[in-house]
Amino acid sequence: METQQDSRTWLITGCSTGLGHALARVVLAAGDRVFATARNGAALADLVAEYPDRCVAAELDLTEPGRIPEVVAEAVRRFGRLDVLVNNAGYGVVGALEEISVEQMTRNFQVNFFGAIALIQAVLPGMRSQGSGHVVNISAAAAIANYPGFSVYGATKWALEGASESLAQEVGPLGIRVTLVEPGPFRTDFIGRSLERAAGALEAYAGTSGKFAKLLQGMQGRQPGDPEKAGRAVLAAVRSANPPLRLVLGKYAHDKRRRQLAALETELAGWQEVGQPTEFTAR
Ligand SMILES: NC(=O)c1ccc[n+]([C@@H]2O[C@H](COP(=O)([O-])OP(=O)(O)OC[C@H]3O[C@@H](n4cnc5c(N)ncnc54)[C@H](OP(=O)(O)O)[C@@H]3O)[C@@H](O)[C@H]2O)c1
Known part of the structure; x- marks a missing residue:
């Protein structure tokens, strides 16, 4: 490579x-x-202590997007430039769509989607004037094919994917790359403190979203993905002369992506006779 x-x-x-x-x-x-x-800036103390010359920490809560321009300006002031933005912060909401409150949906979109977009908007002027840069957006296996129980969380990641596909074509000619990272289950705090439950627990969904929530719970601490190896894969993609638009992480997500591609192909072919001949007949 x-x-x-x-x-x-x-x-x-x-x-x-x-x-x-x-x-x-x-x-x-x-x-x-x-x-x-x-x-919480204190959570970054170990990184700063180990790399005092090359690591600067700042507090940023993505439910407060007003802080984003000053955080980006501070990064540029400290280091002179920004080459790579990684929109990694995010959390999940699990529950049937019917059970998730508007407040939960709005907050999940604010952090996982609107916060990420505001950061991209804040770094792009600098990257455009440099004529180079890389935006890395952490998506999810839920954006390959979604699960019952992850409607809103998945939607935030599908939104990020849709915006990123478009963005890649807009900024590519300006020297700026865009990569979506699609991790399968990685051993982090995601299923623990970063997973919010819907308020309701309707019996009607026990066998679908309820079952999925239990499956997630049972996976905590046993996820196959190693975060350090994920980090190395992202670094390799950013350092590549030809980075991918999508970087799929882990065997689980690779298998899922291949199954989804095959299922899409089967459905497309199965309904082609009905769906394709719907254009005006050429005269
Ligand atoms: N682990 C997986 O299996 C997996 C799979 C697919 C996708 N992902 C995605 O990977 C990304 C990282 O998650 P992770 O697995 O590393 O979980 P994690 O260990 O729980 O880390 C999540 C991070 O997001 C931050 N965050 C949450 N809400 C925030 C807010 N309002 N403002 C700013 N930061 C906020 C958390 O900060 P605090 O410390 O302040 O809470 C934490 O640093 C997420 O976007 C997640 O959707 C993870």
Whole structure:
């Protein structure tokens, strides 16, 4: 794989635990600089202590998007430029669609989608003037094919995927790359403190979203994905001369992506006779 080896400055959100913390550590160990954000700055003390010259920590809660421009300006002031933005901060809401409150939906979209978009908007002027940059958006296996119980969480990630596909085509000619990362289950705090439950628990959904919620619960601490290896894969994609639009992480997500591609093909072919001949007949 052809790679570009110059060192970069990264802004990574959600670095307190899990994928964000592991990625920050991998990137710092590789010699790059990291502006790491978390809601609680104390959670970043270990990274700053280990790499005082190349790691700066800042507090950022994505439910307060008004802070985003000043956080990005501070990163640029400290390091002179930003080469990579990683929209990693995020959390899930589990429950049947009917059970999820409007407040829960709105907050989940605010953090996982609107917060990420506001960060992208804040870093793009600098990246455009440099003529280079890389936006990495952490999506999910729920955006490959969604599960019962993850309607809203999955929707936030599908929204991020849709926006990223478009963004990649808009900024590609300006020298800026976009990568969506699709992790399967990784051993982080996601299923624990980062998973919110819907208020209701309707019996009607016990066999669908209820079953899925229990399955998630049983997976805690046994997820096959290693966050450090995920970090190394993201670093390799960013350092590649030809980074992918989608980086699928782990065997589970690879198998799921292949099954989804085959199922889409089967359905498309099965309904082609009905769906295709719906255009005006050429005269
Ligand atoms: N682990 C998996 O299996 C998996 C699979 C697919 C996708 N993902 C995605 O991976 C990303 C990272 O999650 P993780 O697995 O590493 O879980 P994690 O260990 O729980 O980390 C989640 C991070 O998001 C931050 N966060 C949550 N709400 C926030 C808010 N309002 N403002 C700012 N930051 C906020 C958390 O910060 P606090 O410390 O302040 O709570 C934490 O740093 C998420 O986008 C998640 O959707 C994870």
